[in-house]
Amino acid sequence: MTHSPFFAPRAKLGQPIGEVPEWKPHELPMIPGSPSTPDMPVRRRVLFGLVSVLLGLTGSLGTALVTVNLFQIQGELGLTPVEGAWLTSAYLMTNIAMNLLLVKYRQQFGVSSFVKVFLSLYALAAVAELLVHSFPTGVAVRAFSGVAGAALSGMTVFYAMQTLPAKMKIQSLLIGIGITQLGIPIARVISPMMIDLGGWQTLGALEAALALASVVAVHLVAIPHGMRIHAFEPADILSFLLLASGLALFVAVLSLGRLEWWFERPWLGIAAASGVALVTIGWIHEHRRANPLIDTWWFTSASYVRFAVSILFVRMLLSEQPVGTTGLLQALNMAPEQLRHLYATVAVATLAGTLVGAFSLMISPKLVLAQSFATLTLIALGSWMDAHATVQTHPANLFLSQALVSFAAAMFMGVVVMQGLDHLMRRGFGSIITFVVTFSLTQVLGGLLGGAILSTFQTLRSAHHAAYLAEALTATNPQAAMTIQTYVGAYASTIADPAARTTQGLSVVAQQVLQQANILAFNDVFFLIFWIALAQLVLTAAFTGRSLWQARRQATASATAPPDDVRTAGAVV
CATH class of the missing domain: 1.20.1250.20 (MFS general substrate transporter like domains)
Structure with missing residues (x-):
């Protein structure tokens, strides 16, 4: 291997290192x-x-x-x-x-x-x-x-x-x-x-x-082997330290926010503010560089922002599985051994989505648009199916819905790559780092942000449902009193003390109320994902229709425009 200095002179940036094979x-x-x-x-x-x-x-x-x-x-x-x-x-x-x-x-x-x-x-x-x-x-x-x-x-x-x-x-x-x-x-x-x-x-x-x-x-x-070029320059160090530190702080806040609770730990606010400051300073530094790590001009263009935001939202929706489904099954007290067949189904569906997404593009690259619509449709359908869970729900009841979501998640990766490569080819492969960072950010931060939002929403809705259900458990409610008495009576043969028996029965009732509240809250999460997926599907269709209409209009205008020599002659006259 031909050795080269770590930091090459600016004039050599992008130049090959060693002989380029034929x-x-x-x-x-x-x-x-x-x-x-x-x-x-x-x-x-x-x-x-x-x-x-x-x-x-x-x-x-x-x-x-x-x-x-x-x-x-x-x-x-x-x-x-x-x-x-x-x-x-x-x-x-x-x-x-x-x-x-x-x-x-x-x-x-x-x-x-x-x-x-x-x-x-x-x-x-x-x-x-x-x-x-x-x-x-x-x-x-x-x-x-x-x-x-x-x-x-x-x-x-x-x-x-x-x-x-x-x-x-x-x-x-x-x-x-x-x-x-x-x-x-x-x-x-x-x-x-x-x-x-x-x-x-x-x-x-x-x-x-x-x-x-x-x-x-x-x-x-x-x-x-591939081709090697001079790539690093000293200014990369400052860019990396600023941007990497800021992004790491964002990850920490999103990962720990719900557990520490967002407004109860001062360090969460300090870390979030510091992350914003570091990324902003790093962004300004990159914006002024001749050879930046991040192509800030491209990153802030309208079309690229729409692309990044759309895949970020889809990635957030895909938190339906790790947050929604897994959390629901934990609320139902399902042991890991009971979930093996469900996740085997998920693995098969993921593999199927990958293969279908990849090889369907051999028919026509334009099918990436159909895959984009299919992804959102399957997420919405799977979430709607999951939104009717009860205490009787078992992993087998989720096989189909989770297969749909997993298939969509795998196919979505192909959509991201194809749309990203389309943007990259129009911009030039010199901006490859920007695309790689965009892909990584939307997947990691999208997953964390989706998980943080959905889990926080579930916590709030669970508290709401628990309060609502607890209101019905009053002594003046005959049905509630009968239910409580049934659970108290169940311990008559094992607990002799009436007061202890009543306490144990009330404890069981409270646990069931909390479980029911959690299940209802997860149903709310699934419905939220369903409506957001539908909204994004409508917006995607609207933007796509607008783009196709503009392209058709430009093609029509080009076809009906007079040749250059005719326009020139008219101008002379």
Whole structure:
């Protein structure tokens, strides 16, 4: 490998490093920092596909196993719910920040170095997790995992792009992204068994084993080289420190806000204000640079803002599953073992959505518009189906609705990538970091913001329903009095003291009231998602219709306009 200084003179920015190989047209890397796609036998393509799956599961399962089993980890480490939330927050805080630098790292040091260095760091972090026995070390290791884990998604996509012929690069790209979406459902399927085998340490051992296997795999099946260019400049340091710090503070506030409660902890307000200040200063610094990390002019254009806001809202709606459905099942006291078939269905639907979304575009790229409408329609339909839950609801009742939402979520990733690439190709691949950061921000912050809003809404609605239901449980209400007496009488054979028996019966009634209030509140959450999805569907149709009308009008005007020489002659006359 040709060595080069970390910071090159400004005149050399964008210039190739070393000799550029002579590739065939279909073998060219999509951009500097991405691998080439050389011709290779089918057997080797299969190997790349297997490594892609391994990398995707390694990266997605790493954080999913912690998220899914957070209560178990809290119990074994003796952590409070707030301390447990810091474990997931620390990962996301560093993960979202690293996307500002990873593209430039690949461009300057090459995709091969990118794969080996960051995967080795991730494996080191995974092994270190096995030694975690306290809260501070747990947070530190999760933060370090976030730094290295940010690269796993890119590695998965790069290996996936080698599995299909060059003419199917888009399909390979979408399949690679789809693989990374399988972590959560697979984690929920396998976690009960893994916990039974040896507690949360077994989960850490699985993560470490996958990481080490991935290190071996990428050395045995090396990624093809791409083009390297001079990318880093000193001003990147200040931009990264400002923007990364601000975004990390946003992640912390959104992750901890509901648990600490938004207006009761001063540090939440201070952190939010500091995040706004840091991002604003970083944005101003970027706006004045000749070669910024973020293309601020493009990012603030009307069309790009509409694109970013629309995918942010859809990502927020997709919190229906991790917040709404999972929370509902917890309120119904469903054990993890009872949910395995539900999440197996979710995993299958996610895979189906990925494949349908990718290969339907081979019929026509214009189908991305139909996929966009289908995504919102399926989310609305699935939420409406879930909004009629009762205490009799079981996981089997949610199979169809969650399959629809999961299918939509997987297909939505293809919509985001295709629409983003359309914007990027019109702007130029020099703004690739802006697109990558937009994708990361909308997915991470959208998920956190959606989760924060929906969980807060559920908490408020639960308190409302509990107060309403409690009003009916008065001694003057004959039906309520009879219900209370029934529960009190149920303990007649086990509790001799009438006062203690009455207290126990009232406690059971209170628990049932709280459960019913939570179920009604989750129904409200599902209805809220349903109406927002419908509203966004209408707005998307309106904006799409307006764009098509303007395009048709311009085409008609161009077709009826006189030739240039006729207009010129008329002007002379």
